[in-house]
Amino acid sequence: MNPPSSPAEERPHPHRVSDLIPRKTLETCLARIETHRRLLETIRRLLPPPLAHHCRECVAGDGTLVLYAESAAWASQLRFYLPRIIEELAQEGHGQFRRGKVRTLSLAMEAPRAAPRRPAPHRPLPATIAAIDAAARASEGDIGTALARLCSTLRRLPR
Template structure:
């Protein structure tokens, strides 16, 4: 009897159609084009060309501010010439766009609990045995707040 286990998971690159492989190829191509674009720009401006995407006959260059976008637009013809030299014959237009970086994650502030006196006043006002749904909910809230204040 063969007790060897077959692996259940396959590497992501082995999936049918090679979707991940296609994505990796596209990213590699975008990085190659970005290096060409940066080579066409002065060093001070090149570092602000963040990403490139080829869309049909258009190259979209992404940057982080409008000031750098206008500088990159000024070198549009130099970028096109450099791309033509590298064999990217299908690109005839360069478009520069701004991207907005992801906002920083801000932790939500800790919950502000009412004072012990407020919780005690709540507990005195509610009737836990009441048939009123709102009264029972308020009693449950008061008990929970009381426990939180003890911790």
């Protein structure tokens, strides 16, 4: 009689990438990734420093160069530099692009960033709380109720 198998034994072992993709195909993909990385690095070098950081990606193919900016504001600035970039890429031997486009990179496609930390709420000055309390007492209906709740919440905040 065999002992019961553990859950780890039941799971198939993960495969190596080289077992799933032929080596020649993998080498071709890695070479294209490296070419793409170098092209993006060159494009960023040709841009002014503040703008270079906001050029997030590039795609080259069929004589067209597409640059991706992180927002519409940065995209409009990239459009201004695009003709010069195409010209300088040709001079440096990075291909002949007949035309260029600039697109805005969707936030969903971009790598997630840590959300900025929100500052802890602080208690307003006592005079501010007193003014809100006075307004609550002077107001009727929903406004007075809402101001009274706000005043109560502000009193509970840490100093």
